[in-house]
Amino acid sequence: MREDRGHQLGDRKTQDFRVAMSAKSRRDQLFKDFQEISSNSSTGVDVLRYRCLHQPDQLAFTFLKDGETESDRLTYSELDRRSRAIAGQLQALGASDERALLPYPPKLDYIATFFGCLYSGAIAVPAYPPRNQRHAARLQTAVSVATDSQAAIALTTTAILPQVQSLLADKIGAIHWLTTDTIPPGIEDTWQKPSIHAETLAFLL
Structure with a gap:
């Protein structure tokens, strides 16, 4: 029982570590994107044009009907x-x-x-x-x-x-x-x- 519990704890720590690393990778990527966009953009038009050119299919906005149910969405390309x-x-x-x-x-x-x-x-x-x-x-x-x-x-x-x-x-x-x-x-x-x-x-x- 103790050995099984030790394996479970080890697996949980591994999962927690992977989640933490994944979150860190996302933060690092967001920061990198922000720096790149900032260096190439001075207006809201520049930002959206950059997003359209480099991330055309990424979701830009979602409208939630009644605050819960998705009823409409726009990618950067569609918004542009x-x-x-x-x-x-x-x-x-x-x-x-x-x-x-x-x-x-x-x-x-x-x-x-x-x-x-x-x-x-x-x-x-x-x-x-x-x-x-x-x-x-x-x-x-x-x-x-x-x-x-x-x-x-x-x-x-x-x-x-x-x-x-x-x-x-x-x-x-x-x-x-x-x-x-x-x-x-x-x-x-x-x-x-x-x-x-x-x-x-x-x-x-």
Whole structure:
């Protein structure tokens, strides 16, 4: 019995050692990746482009419905492509230097659009979308964010555009509306990297 217990303890120590070494290897690799990315990147656009080129199939973001069930995911390659498409559309509209209101629910569409603004040179202005007139506080916040930022364009999804537009349109004045889930395929190939640097304004809160 003592000999068997000794073997069990020895096996457990070996497993613990392997787990510790594996964790150390992951930490070392993460640190190495961070150093390499830092030396080649000065903006968020540079970081995502680096990830897309070197780790295209690695998972970038996962959306958990109700905080538990995975309902959507984006690899670095997919996020880059969607971001370039949104940026290409913004550049085609001449909105590269404009402030862009982003009334999105907390899903991956928001992430892609936020990076799309970075990719285009537009200044992202995040705003949680009001649901109806009864949510007075949320509605007022969205109106204040839009007017204070002087946003010239608003990006959202087709699903919530009618609702958000009906609640905000007459309160924030003239603004161009763009649904990012209806952007035609192929426009990502027209994207031009903007002239931005580490001190360029990226977003407003």
